[in-house]
Amino acid sequence: xxxxxxxxxxxxxxxxxxxxxxxxxxxxxxxxxxxxxxxxxxxxxxxxxxxxxxxxxxxxxxxxxxxxxxxxxxxxxxxxxxxxxxxxxxxxxxxxxxxxxxxxxxxxxxxxx
Amino acid sequence: xxxxxxxxxxxxxxxxxxxxxxxxxxxxxxxxxxxxxxxxxxxxxxxxxxxxxxxxxxxxxxxxxxxxxxxxxxxxxxxxxxxxxxxxxxxxxxxxxxxxxxxxxxxxxxxx
Numbered sequence: 001x002x003x004x005x006x007x008x009x010x011x012x013x014x015x016x017x018x019x020x021x022x023x024x025x026x027x028x029x030x031x032x033x034x035x036x037x038x039x040x041x042x043x044x045x046x047x048x049x050x051x052x053x054x055x056x057x058x059x060x061x062x063x064x065x066x067x068x069x070x071x072x073x074x075x076x077x078x079x080x081x082x083x084x085x086x087x088x089x090x091x092x093x094x095x096x097x098x099x100x101x102x103x104x105x106x107x108x109x110x111x112x113x
Numbered sequence: 114x115x116x117x118x119x120x121x122x123x124x125x126x127x128x129x130x131x132x133x134x135x136x137x138x139x140x141x142x143x144x145x146x147x148x149x150x151x152x153x154x155x156x157x158x159x160x161x162x163x164x165x166x167x168x169x170x171x172x173x174x175x176x177x178x179x180x181x182x183x184x185x186x187x188x189x190x191x192x193x194x195x196x197x198x199x200x201x202x203x204x205x206x207x208x209x210x211x212x213x214x215x216x217x218x219x220x221x222x223x224x225x
Binding site for chain 1: 117144146148155156157158161163168169204206208210211213214215216217218219
């Protein structure tokens, strides 16, 4: 049973446009969410986080939105750059999971020049 | 800050052999995680330690897998005997409290 879902395995966007990556979760106890970016042959690197007391967090070109009632979060990248091409993972923690993070299956983003 | 260091980067072994993966977490981090990444299951947690004590090993596939953390700066994940279905990329990550995880670059394991 996947508790963190990323229903789009891949996404292609033109350079300069907005990239929107989506994530849904089922466990209402999750209260802390993160996005990671992963390049081939490297480990995932932390991008941005949001706690359940907020509905938006922004860091430069990256913004994460959280809709608790819908159990949905999204990552917006504006403007998208070719260097953003990577696999993006959504992760969640909280409740019985304590310090553990549950990861989604990832979305491969391709930013086309 | 050297980051999380994993070794080896690549491991190729034959079915039935013992495999040991190693991890050095970031100094000062109090939690260490072992994840496995496969095409079918994505990133799945195998086990995590808090202050060198295993907290949750429910993700360890079976008794062939074992993990230890003898001190705050070292952990091992051992597979004995290895099987072809264990082929995957194994990541170690560390963190402090509930701050984001820092991942190593992984060990790509191939069991033939």
